[in-house]
Amino acid sequence: MNSWLLALVVGILQGIFEWLPISSEGNITLFLTAFQGVSPQVAVQFSLFLHGGTAVSALAYYRDEVVSVLASLPQWRPREAFESDTADLSFLALATLASGVVGLVAYTALMDLASALTGSAFVALIGVLLVLTGIVLRSADRLSLGTREEPTLFDAVLVGGLQGLAILPGVSRSGTTASALLLRGHDGPSALRLSFLLSIPAAFAAGALTVLTEGVPAIDPGPALFALGVAAVVGYLTIDALMRVVHRVAFWAVCVGLGSLAILGGVLTLA
Numbered sequence: 624m625n626s627w628l629l630a631l632v633v634g635i636l637q638g639i640f641e642w643l644p645i646s647s648e649g650n651i652t653l654f655l656t657a658f659q660g661v662s663p664q665v666a667v668q669f670s671l672f673l674h675g676g677t678a679v680s681a682l683a684y685y686r687d688e689v690v691s692v693l694a695s696l697p698q699w700r701p702r703e704a705f706e707s708d709t710a711d712l713s714f715l716a717l718a719t720l721a722s723g724v725v726g727l728v729a730y731t732a733l734m735d736l737a738s739a740l741t742g743s744a745f746v747a748l749i750g751v752l753l754v755l756t757g758i759v760l761r762s763a764d765r766l767s768l769g770t771r772e773e774p775t776l777f778d779a780v781l782v783g784g785l786q787g788l789a790i791l792p793g794v795s796r797s798g799t800t801a802s803a804l805l806l807r808g809h810d811g812p813s814a815l816r817l818s819f820l821l822s823i824p825a826a827f828a829a830g831a832l833t834v835l836t837e838g839v840p841a842i843d844p845g846p847a848l849f850a851l852g853v854a855a856v857v858g859y860l861t862i863d864a865l866m867r868v869v870h871r872v873a874f875w876a877v878c879v880g881l882g883s884l885a886i887l888g889g890v891l892t893l894a
Contacts, residue, residue, distance in 0.1 A: 638857025
């Protein structure tokens with residue numbers, strides 16, 4: 624495939640897959656290795672590089688929230704870290720730290736376990752979890768159960784650690800982190816918002832680490848930067864569409880739909 628056409632295709636795939644529970648990294652790696660003959664190592668590096676594009680998407684979409692979070696920094700105090708005014712700041716900072724520690728360990732020391740941790744069965748498992756979460760949320764709606772208003776210290780460590788594991792191909796970052804937040808009692812829009820905000824520093828770090836250690840992988844720098852731009856534009860449009868759906872449709876139905884998609888993707892890959 625022509626390198627510019629390849630850049631267009633993988634940029635579109637990254638922009639769409641990043642926000643769905645089907646692992647953008649795993650699917651792009653599969654596409655590059657199975658259909659383009661790219662070595663698995665280079666394919667993984669390029670998929671990590673593309674995360675920089677969707678990080679720009681999330682930063683642009685949540686620019687007001689990012690400014691608000693940064694503006695709360697002067698009010699931050701250790702004893703009140705997870706109070707309402709600074710809870711998001713504390714969550715994002717601690718979760719990012721946990722992601723970095725777990726991600727570094729996963730990438731450097733656990734690659735031998737990647738097949739066990741990141742296969743299609745794991746993607747399907749995330750789908751089952753989302754479907755079950757949808758059922759739980761539907762029950763919660765009927766029972767009028769309360770939801771968690773602010774993220775906690777435990778949320779930050781749990782979600783950050785799970786995001787760190789998502790550096791391995793096949794682990795869905797958005798599916799894993801959003802599911803954890805949902806099961807912790809956060810409502811649908813809040814869970815996606817925190818998940819997508821948390822993706823910004825992690826995605827920039829993954830892309831920067833790849834460039835600093837390996838350079839721009841897989842294809843020439845021009846098409847690679849084009850792919851990055853395509854991922855940013857498509858990612859912005861996709862995240863906007865998803866959030867519109869979340870605010871208009873009962874989130875339990877969104878969970879069931881996304882979970883079914885993940886199960887189908889995992890089963891088809893296994894087949």
